[in-house]
Each structure stands twice: as structure tokens, then as C-alpha cells.
Amino acid sequence: MLRLIGTRLATSVITLFLAAFFVFFAVQALPGDVAEQLLGQNATEEAVATMREQLGLDANVWVRFAEWLGGAVTGDFGTSLVSGESVSGTLWTAFSHTLLIAVPAIVVGIGLSLVLGVWAGSRRGTSTDSGISIIALVAMSIPEFVVATVLILLLAIIAPIFPAVVLGGPGASLSELLPAIVLPAITLVIAMAAYIIRAMRSSTIDGLATEYATTAELKGLTRRRVLWRHVAPSAILPVLPVISINVAWLLGGVVVVESVFNYPGLGKLMIDSVSTRDLPILQAIAVLSALVYVSVNLIADLLALAADPRQRTLHSSQRRSRSSKEATA
Amino acid sequence: MNPSLDRRRLLTGILGGATALGLAACGAPALTLPEQAASGTARRGATLRIARPAASAAETLDPASSLSAYEYLGALYNRVVKLDRDGETVPDLATDWSSNVDATSWDFQLRSGIRFHDGRPLTSRDVRYTFRHILDPDVASPQAGALDLIDDIVAVDETTVRFVLSTPNAEFPSLLTAYQCYVIPEDSAAEIGRTGIGTGPFILEHYTPAGAGAVRVNEDYFDGRAALDRIEFSSIQDTSARVNALLARQVDLLSQTNLDNPTARVVANSAGTTVARVANAQWYTIPMLATSEEFADPQMRQAMKLAYDPNAILSTALQGTGTPGWDNPVPPELKAWLDTDREYDPEKARGILRSIGREDFSTRIYTSAYEPNFTAIATAYASQVREAGIDLRITNVAADSYYTQVWMSEPLMVSYWFTGRPVDQLLNQIFRSGSSYNESAWSNEQFDQLLDAARADTNETTRRQKYQDAQRLIIDDGADMTPVFGDRLVGLSENVVNYDEYGFEMDYLSLGLKEA
Numbered sequence: 001m002l003r004l005i006g007t008r009l010a011t012s013v014i015t016l017f018l019a020a021f022f023v024f025f026a027v028q029a030l031p032g033d034v035a036e037q038l039l040g041q042n043a044t045e046e047a048v049a050t051m052r053e054q055l056g057l058d059a060n061v062w063v064r065f066a067e068w069l070g071g072a073v074t075g076d077f078g079t080s081l082v083s084g085e086s087v088s089g090t091l092w093t094a095f096s097h098t099l100l101i102a103v104p105a106i107v108v109g110i111g112l113s114l115v116l117g118v119w120a121g122s123r124r125g126t127s128t129d130s131g132i133s134i135i136a137l138v139a140m141s142i143p144e145f146v147v148a149t150v151l152i153l154l155l156a157i158i159a160p161i162f163p164a165v166v167l168g169g170p171g172a173s174l175s176e177l178l179p180a181i182v183l184p185a186i187t188l189v190i191a192m193a194a195y196i197i198r199a200m201r202s203s204t205i206d207g208l209a210t211e212y213a214t215t216a217e218l219k220g221l222t223r224r225r226v227l228w229r230h231v232a233p234s235a236i237l238p239v240l241p242v243i244s245i246n247v248a249w250l251l252g253g254v255v256v257v258e259s260v261f262n263y264p265g266l267g268k269l270m271i272d273s274v275s276t277r278d279l280p281i282l283q284a285i286a287v288l289s290a291l292v293y294v295s296v297n298l299i300a301d302l303l304a305l306a307a308d309p310r311q312r313t314l315h316s317s318q319r320r321s322r323s324s325k326e327a328t329a
Numbered sequence: 330m331n332p333s334l335d336r337r338r339l340l341t342g343i344l345g346g347a348t349a350l351g352l353a354a355c356g357a358p359a360l361t362l363p364e365q366a367a368s369g370t371a372r373r374g375a376t377l378r379i380a381r382p383a384a385s386a387a388e389t390l391d392p393a394s395s396l397s398a399y400e401y402l403g404a405l406y407n408r409v410v411k412l413d414r415d416g417e418t419v420p421d422l423a424t425d426w427s428s429n430v431d432a433t434s435w436d437f438q439l440r441s442g443i444r445f446h447d448g449r450p451l452t453s454r455d456v457r458y459t460f461r462h463i464l465d466p467d468v469a470s471p472q473a474g475a476l477d478l479i480d481d482i483v484a485v486d487e488t489t490v491r492f493v494l495s496t497p498n499a500e501f502p503s504l505l506t507a508y509q510c511y512v513i514p515e516d517s518a519a520e521i522g523r524t525g526i527g528t529g530p531f532i533l534e535h536y537t538p539a540g541a542g543a544v545r546v547n548e549d550y551f552d553g554r555a556a557l558d559r560i561e562f563s564s565i566q567d568t569s570a571r572v573n574a575l576l577a578r579q580v581d582l583l584s585q586t587n588l589d590n591p592t593a594r595v596v597a598n599s600a601g602t603t604v605a606r607v608a609n610a611q612w613y614t615i616p617m618l619a620t621s622e623e624f625a626d627p628q629m630r631q632a633m634k635l636a637y638d639p640n641a642i643l644s645t646a647l648q649g650t651g652t653p654g655w656d657n658p659v660p661p662e663l664k665a666w667l668d669t670d671r672e673y674d675p676e677k678a679r680g681i682l683r684s685i686g687r688e689d690f691s692t693r694i695y696t697s698a699y700e701p702n703f704t705a706i707a708t709a710y711a712s713q714v715r716e717a718g719i720d721l722r723i724t725n726v727a728a729d730s731y732y733t734q735v736w737m738s739e740p741l742m743v744s745y746w747f748t749g750r751p752v753d754q755l756l757n758q759i760f761r762s763g764s765s766y767n768e769s770a771w772s773n774e775q776f777d778q779l780l781d782a783a784r785a786d787t788n789e790t791t792r793r794q795k796y797q798d799a800q801r802l803i804i805d806d807g808a809d810m811t812p813v814f815g816d817r818l819v820g821l822s823e824n825v826v827n828y829d830e831y832g833f834e835m836d837y838l839s840l841g842l843k844e845a
Contacts, residue, residue: 167578261570
């Protein structure tokens with residue numbers, strides 16, 4: 001198990017490097033640089049030249065990447081080309097704001113979806129099942145910005161219970177942010193729940209059809225007990241990857257949702273930095289997002305290991321091949 | 330009023346925002362908006378909340394900078410002189426001004442007893458410092474080009490400042506009305522971007538670039554106390570989020586936001602909010618790059634103009650909210666405006682195309698979502714000129730690189746400026762050969778000479794005549810078409826009174842909230 005963690009950490013470092021590398025050169029390939037983007041219609045030749053010189057943009061691309069890498073290794077992500085503030089400070093503020101909507105969304109969203117998924121799976125074919133499945137499908141098909149807009153219309157404009165947008169920007173206080181996290185968090189729960197509900201539903205159906213579930217039922221256990229004590233816990237295993245992808249998606253800051261609510265999180269920082277070509281910020285966001293994806297996936301795998309003894313045994317490869325045969329059969 | 334109907338209309342309006350541009354062009358109900366913003370007595374002690382589109386985290390309160398936080402400037406600072414509604418120069422910090430006989434030296438007499446927000450008295454040295462700061466190459470101020478005729482600035486005495494020019498300019502005072510020319514205290518360049526210390530009707534309370542900020546009233550303002558106690562500014566980048574903030578009553582006014590027609594309809598029809606017009610605030614242009622193979626020939630450019638009717642563009646693309654331009658870039662409010670009757674004759678245009686061997690002329694016209702009306706204008710123009718046999722393919726490109734990749738490099742596109750430049754600056758900055766803002770790269774020696782002659786002419790009547798001759802040259806030979814001037818549709822709360830904005834001028838003194 002330690003070896004597994006070791007290997008995963010080593011590949012993570014390569015992943016992080018590649019993410020930083022590709023983002024750096026992708027931003028270079030975008031039309032326009034920071035000076036031109038900021039100046040817009042005022043981007044006269046002289047003004048652009050002055051600003052490029054002030055920002056040190058005239059240096060060679062490879063030299064700048066090497067310099068960035070050198071700094072990043074020692075934990076120095078530099079300063080934003082646009083605001084002149086330290087990248088780590090800006091990034092941390094935005095990330096903490098994103099956590100503020102992501103964590104409640106994750107807790108509520110995953111809990112609710114798992115329960116609904118088990119419930120739908122255990123009542124396969126009934127109206128409860130089709131009700132949940134249809135709602136999940138509909139929620140899955142509506143884009144987040146439509147959900148967000150409808151929520152704003154209902155709960156901020158018609159019935160002014162929650163604020164429609166955050167006015168304070170990156171400096172917003174916690175007391176301003178707290179009422180403002182509700183609508184974005186609901187939007188995210190709706191966007192994410194459908195995937196987990198559907199995965200959990202089919203996994204529960206599979207679980208209920210296994211021999212051990214039948215045995216337990218024949219042994220005289222109540223159906224309820226079989227479902228929640230025996231089937232549900234092991235049915236979560238195949239759903240873990242779905243959950244981990246959704247969690248990583250949320251922690252990376254959902255650009256569309258944050259823009260609609262003018263929410264000063266990671267996603268909004270990213271879209272603003274893309275439009276101004278603020279490379280140091282984008283680089284740091286790339287590294288952070290890659291880090292989030294890598295660690296969330298690692299945690300999901302470790303959880304799977306902990307929960308499923310079969311994956312830890314020596315014959316794991318043999319078992320896996322058998323089970324995959326069963327699946328194709 | 331039936332509330333459920335209102336809500337439904339609201340819902341379709343908001344959801345339809347994305348596709349609405351297309352719909353607006355094909356027969357949505359006519360847009361009816363109030364002609365005038367509400368006026369009345371403002372309540373004492375009120376706080377007004379303004380949402381603004383922040384340019385970027387690089388923005389600054391330094392008025393000279395190209396990245397200045399525009400909405401704060403008029404509240405915090407004053408200029409030496411400002412513009413009135415007719416485009417005439419009127420007093421601000423200066424009460425009188427005069428020039429020598431050949432208009433190469435100008436003296437401005439400043440008001441006495443004016444103090445900056447930090448208590449320092451305003452003197453001619455502050456004015457001298459302000460303009461030296463604007464002309465500093467490291468500041469790269471957008472107004473530096475227009476003012477580079479200044480040879481020397483002399484603080485004659487405490488309240489008299491003298492500008493010595495390298496060339497005569499009878500319109501020189503109008504060049505000091507630009508919004509980069511707000512007066513800052515001497516030696517403040519290093520910190521003015523954060524402190525915002527000026528002489529204006531409001532004093533800076535706090536400010537974060539691209540974030541929130543607030544100003545409070547200056548009790549000792551020389552022109553009387555403002556009606557409001559405070560103004561709170563917040564930055565909302567996304568246009569629909571800005572509109573939502575207004576509809577949810579989180580803000581009272583959306584600054585520098587031209588609502589597209591469907592959104593304006595929603596805002597005007599929602600309870601508690603309304604739409605005010607800033608007449609002819611948006612000067613839309615279609616630059617034909619004069620250096621391109623397509624439009625180097627003046628006859629070709631002539632055909633492109635004859636082939637379309639600006640009235641049709643106004644009624645389809647802007648639903649009538651504006652004024653037809655007839656390719657004259659000078660807005661009709663200005664005294665120097667030339668009233669012409671440019672022909673509209675697609676058959677004549679077709680004839681010209683035939684005579685220069687371009688019967689089947691076809692090219693791309695670029696547009697983008699950069700401004701809500703660009704695509705509607707491109708579409709309306711393309712359908713107009715089809716009658717003369719000109720085939721334009723509409724090419725929509727990304728907004729964030731429109732002004733870096735397309736502007737001044739593609740032969741044909743839709744662009745815009747805010748109106749508010751005095752006539753001399755307008756013609757010299759956007760149309761003179763070699764100016765860095767000359768978006769069509771048009772160059773006409775006769776035009777440049779006319780502008781020089783006008784500047785040297787100290788007789789007001791004959792000078793105006795020369796500016797009008799220059800306008801005629803643009804209409805006949807120029808490469809930058811002006812199809813329409815559009816009203817800016819500003820969303821605001823029904824509680825806002827005395828909202829008054831034109832050009833780059835905004836009345837912060839009377840602006841207020843209604844008595845409750």
C-alpha cells in the first residue's frame with residue numbers, strides 16, 4: 001500500500017509539471033498579451049511598449065518559464081501581472097471563498113444523492129424510482145447557468161430572500177459571503193447530484209441482485225436491513241470515482257456559476273485572469289487544480305482500498321479478471 | 330398591473346438574453362422607453378449604490394492612466410475646464426481663460442480658496458504638475474498625444490497658470506476637458522492611484538481595484554454640497570450578473586453599461602427599476618481600412634457609403650434609440666456639427682462598383698459580443714448593401730481579443746467610441762494622418778491642413794466653418810463610416826432622481842434618491 005502511495009505521488013509531480021507547462025504555452029499561444037488586453041482600445045504602440053517593458057514581458061518565453069519553475073519549486077509563485085499582488089495570497093483568498101460554497105455543496109450534495117440513489121435502486125420500477133430518475137435526468141440536462149438564473153429569479157428577485165450577487169469582490173467579508181453562498185451551493189448540488197444518484201442507483205440494483213444479498217434475505221433479515229447494512233456500503237465502492245470527479249470539479253471553482261453570482265472564488269479569478277492573460281495567476285491555478293484532482297483521486301482510491309479487502313489481496317489481478325468476465329457475460 | 334404576467338415576461342426576458350440579439354432583429358415588439366430620467370427633490374442623507382464593470386485588477390484612481398477607474402473620477406476630482414451639453418468649454422476650477430493674439434499662449438485663472446480633500450490649497454503648481462504627469466512618457470496617458478503641443482507650463486502666480494504651445498491652437502482649452510485631465514495635488518503621482526485626493530464633491534472612503542469602494546460627501550465643496558451622503562461602488566464583471574443585482578435591488582444604478590434591447594425591456598418593465606437614456610452616447614463606426622487592398626480606392630469607399638441607409642440601421646439594429654449618423658462622426662449635439670444630406674443611392678453605388686470592376690465585391694465584416702449592438706449593426710449594414718450587389722459575410726469573433734486582433738488589422742469591422750470628445754480632439758485624434766487612434770488608417774493631406782488652419786484661426790465663425798469643411802471631407806473621402814449614434818440605455822432604480830450624464834460628464838451634485 002505504501003508503494004502504491006509512493007508511485008502515485010511520483011506520477012503526481014509529473015502531472016503537476018505537465019499541467020503548468022501546457023498552461024504556460026497555451027496562454028502564450030492566445031492572441032494578445034497582458035499589455036494589449038489591459039489597454040484595449042488604448043493599446044497604441046507606445047502604450048503597449050511602455051507597459052511590456054514595465055512588466056518585463058520582453059524576455060524570452062523559455063527563460064520566463066524556467067524562471068517561473070525555479071520560483072514555483074521553492075514555493076514562490078511570483079506576483080500578478082495585473083494587480084501586482086502576491087499570487088499565493090490572491091489564490092488562497094479565492095480558494096477559501098470557493099471552499100465556502102464547495103464544502104457545503106459536497107456534504108449536502110453527496111449525502112442526499114447517495115440516499116436518493118439507494119432509495120431509487122431499492123424500489124426499482126416503482127413510481128418513486130422513475131420519479132427520482134426523471135428529476136435526476138432533467139437536472140443533469142439543464143446547464144448550471146440556467147439553474148442559477150432561475151434560482152436568482154425566484155429567490156433573489158421575486159422573493160428577495162438571498163442576494164443575487166456578491167458586491168464586495170475579493171475583499172468581501174464573511175458576513176456578506178454567508179447569505180450569498182446559498183444559491184451557488186444549491187446550483188452546484190443540482191448540477192452534481194444527478195450523476196451520483198444514477199451511479200448509486202445502478203450500483204444498488206447490482207448489489208441487491210448478488211448472491212450475498214439473496215442469502216441474507218433468505219436468512220430472514222429484513223429487506224431494510226439487507227439494503228442499508230449489507231448492500232449500500234459496498235455499493236458505494238463503484239460510485240467513488242464519480243464522487244471524486246465531482247468533488248475535484250467543485251474544488252476547482254465552477255467558472256460559470258461563480259460568474260453568474262459575481263462570486264469571488266477560484267473560477268472567477270480564472271476567467272478574469274484568462275481575459276487579461278495574467279500568466280502567473282493562471283499557472284498557479286493550473287498547479288492548484290491539478291493538485292486537487294490528483295489528491296482527490298488518490299483519496300478515493302485509498303478509501304476504496306480501505307473499504308474493499310478484495311482489492312488488497314495478492315490474487316487481486318485474478319479476481320479482477322474474473323469479475324470483468326462476469327460483467328461482460 | 331398584473332404581477333404574474335410581469336414575472337413571466339421577466340423570466341422569458343432573462344432566459345432569452347443570450348439569443349435575444351438575433352430575435353431583436355427579427356420582429357420583437359417595439360421598444361418603448363422613458364425619454365427622460367426622473368427628476369425631483371433628493372432625500373438628504375442617502376447612499377446610492379452603483380455597480381460598475383471593472384476593467385481589471387490593474388485599475389487605478391490616477392486619472393491620467395489608461396486604466397483609470399472611470400466612475401470614481403468625476404466624484405473625486407475637478408478639471409480646469411469642462412464641457413457643456415453643446416460641446417462648449419465652460420469653467421470648472423478655472424473661471425476665466427484667454428490667449429495671446431496667435432493662440433500660442435493660454436492663461437487660466439483658477440478659483441481661489443479651493444482645497445484638496447487633505448486640506449492643501451489648490452494652486453497653479455498643482456495644475457502644472459497634473460499636466461506634466463499626463464505628458465510623462467512613463468505614464469503613457471491616452472491624452473498625452475492630444476496635448477503634446479504643450480511646450481511649457483508656467484505657474485505665473487498662485488492662481489494663474491500659463492500653457493505655452495508649440496503651434497497655435499484656438500481650441501486649446503477644449504483639450505483640457507478630457508477625463509484624463511482631472512487635477513491632482515503636486516507631487517502625488519506615486520500614491521494618487523490609491524488615495525484619490527482631489528477637489529471634487531466626494532471624498533474617498535475606501536477603494537479596492539476591481540472590487541468594492543465608497544466615497545462620502547465633501548461638505549466644503551466649492552459648488553455646493555452634493556445631495557447624496559455617500560456613493561458605494563461595486564464591481565460586477567458579468568453583464569447579466571450586473572442586471573440581476575439591479576433587479577434584486579442590491580444596487581441602484583448600472584454605470585457604463587449599455588443594455589441590449591431585450592434586457593432594457595425587462596428592466597423597464599420590472600417593478601422598481603427603469604431605464605434612462607444617455608442620448609447619442611455610443612458613437613458606432615464601421616472602419617474600412619484605407620491601407621487594405623479592398624478599401625484603398627476612395628470610389629470603393631464612396632460606394633460602401635452610398636449603398637446603405639442609416640435610418641434603416643437605426644430602426645432595425647437599435648430599435649430607434651439613437652440618431653442616424655450619415656457618416657459624419659461629429660454628434661449632432663455639438664455646435665460645430667455639419668448638417669448635410671449625404672445621398673442614399675444603392676443604384677449609384679452599383680454603378681460605381683461596375684465602373685471600377687468590382688460588381689461582385691465580397692468580403693468579411695467582423696463583429697463580436699464586445700458591445701451588445703455590434704452584431705445587430707453588422708447584420709443590418711450587410712443586408713442594406715446587398716441591394717447594391719455587395720456581399721458581406723458576417724464573421725463573429727471572440728470579444729476578448731477583438732480590439733487586439735481585429736481592430737486596425739481587418740479591412741472591415743464594427744467598432745465604437747463614447748461620444749464626448751470636443752470637436753477639435755475628435756477630428757485630430759480619430760481622423761488625422763498617423764494618429765494612433767486613427768482606426769481606419771485614413772490619410773488625407775487636405776484634411777490635415779484644414780485642421781491646422783482651424784486651430785490657427787482665432788475667429789470663431791470661420792474656425793467653425795473649417796471644422797465643418799473637414800467633416801465634409803470625411804463624408805466624401807473618409808474611410809470610417811458612422812452609421813448611427815446610439816443612446817446608452819442605462820438601468821437604474823425608480824428611486825434614483827436627477828441622473829444626468831452626457832459625453833464624459835456626469836452630474837454628481839444633483840444625483841440622488843427620491844424622498845421616501
